C-alpha cells in the first residue's frame with residue numbers, strides 16, 4: 141500500500157490489485173488501483189477504503205499510523221459508493237472502533253445496512269456539508285447511476301479537491317507515479333488506454349448519467365481530481381474531464397480514426413476475406429485492430445470496439461445463426477450500450493445462411509442503432525467477385541466513418 145500526501149491534511153492510500161476478475165468478469169491484465177483518501181481537520185474523515193492484500197484490518201491501521209492518523213480518531217467514514225471494492229472494509233473497521241458515523245446518500249444507506257448491518261448513518265443530499273475544522277469543509281454531491289444508484293462526489297472546498305469515486309477513474313496499476321504531473325508520456329498513454337478499457341467495461345452502460353456527472357463537476361471549482369481508481373489529477377484536472385467527455389462520445393458512435401475487425405472463422409473461408417481486407421486497410425493507410433473471437437479477452441474486445449469509429453464484423457453462419465463467439469461479443473457490446481457505430485459485415489455460409497438475420501436481431505434487441513453498409517455473404521470460399529464486393533464495402537465504411545472521428 142502506498143501513502144501519498146495530496147495537500148496539508150489530505151492523504152491518499154493506494155493499493156494495486158491484480159489477479160482478479162474485476163466485477164467477477166473483466167480480465168484486468170494490467171491491474172487496477174483502489175484509492176482511499178483521508179481528510180484531517182480537527183476531526184478526521186476517511187473517504188472510501190482499502191484494507192490491504194491480506195484483508196487484515198491491522199494493515200490499514202498500520203498504514204494510517206504511518207501517515208500520522210490514529211485510526212481510533214477517525215470520526216467519519218464517507219462512502220461515496222457502496223460497491224464492495226470501496227466499502228468492503230467497513231466491517232473490519234468496526235472491529236477496532238465503534239463510534240464513527242457513516243456518511244452516504246439515502247440509496248447507499250439502505251445498502252450499507254443490508255450488506256454490513258450498519259445503522260449509524262448520516263444521510264446526505266446535494267450540497268450538504270461537513271465541517272471538519274481547521275478549514276477542511278466537505279460537501280456532498282450525488283451523481284446517481286454513475287455505476288451504482290448510490291454514488292456521490294465528495295468535495296473539499298479548502299483545497300478544491302473532488303473525490304470523484306468511480307468517475308474519472310481508470311484501470312492500470314500505479315508503480316511510483318500517482319500524480320498526473322509525474323507521469324511519463326508512456327504512462328500518460330498507458331492510463332488513457334486503461335481509462336478507455338475501464339470506461340467501456342464498467343461505465344459505458346451509464347453514459348447518460350456520466351454526462352450529468354461531468355456537468356455537475358463543471359459547477360464545482362476544481363483544482364484536484366482524486367478518483368477511486370487510477371492517478372490523481374492535481375495539475376491538469378481538465379485533462380480527465382475532457383477525456384471522459386470524449387469517452388461518452390465513443391459510447392454514442394464516435395471513435396478514434398481506426399477500424400476494429402471483429403471476426404471468427406471455423407474452416408478459414410471467412411478468414412480468407414479477412415486477409416484480403418487487411419491488405420485493403422494497409423493500402424489505404426487505415427489503422428486497424430483484429431480481434432479473433434473467442435480468443436480475445438472480453439475486456440479487450442469491448443474496449444477496442446468502443447474506441448473505434450468503424451467496425452467490420454467478419455463471421456460465418458453456424459447452425460442457422462451468426463458464428464456464436466462473434467454473436468456473443470456483439471451482445472456484450474450491445475449490453476454496454478455502445479451505440480451508433482458505423483459497421484460492415486461479411487461472412488461465408490454453406491447451406492442456406494442465417495447469420496445476417498441474427499445480426500439484425502442482436503442490433504435490434506440491444507437498440508444499438510448501428511449504421512450498416514449492405515452485408516456481403518458468400519457461399520463457401522470467396523470468389524474474386526465476392527472479394528470485389530467486400531472491397532467496395534470496406535471503402536464505403538472508411539468513407540462513412542470519417543464524420544465520426546474524434547481523437
Ligand SMILES: Cc1cc2nc3c(=O)[nH]c(=O)nc-3n(C[C@H](O)[C@H](O)[C@H](O)COP(=O)(O)O)c2cc1C
Pocket residue numbers: 404405406407408409410411455456457458459460461488489490491492493494519520521
Ligand atoms: C457446426 C457448423 C454449423 C453450420 N451451420 C450452418 C448453417 O446453419 N447454415 C449455413 O448456411 N451454413 C452452415 N455451416 C456451414 C458454414 O457456414 C460454411 O462451412 C462456411 O464456409 C464456414 O465459414 P468459415 O470457414 O469462415 O467458418 C455450418 C458449418 C458448421 C461447421
Ligand SMILES: [Fe+2]
Pocket residue numbers: 221223287288306
Ligand atoms: Fe463501482
Ligand SMILES: [Fe+2]
Pocket residue numbers: 223225226305306368369
Ligand atoms: Fe469502483
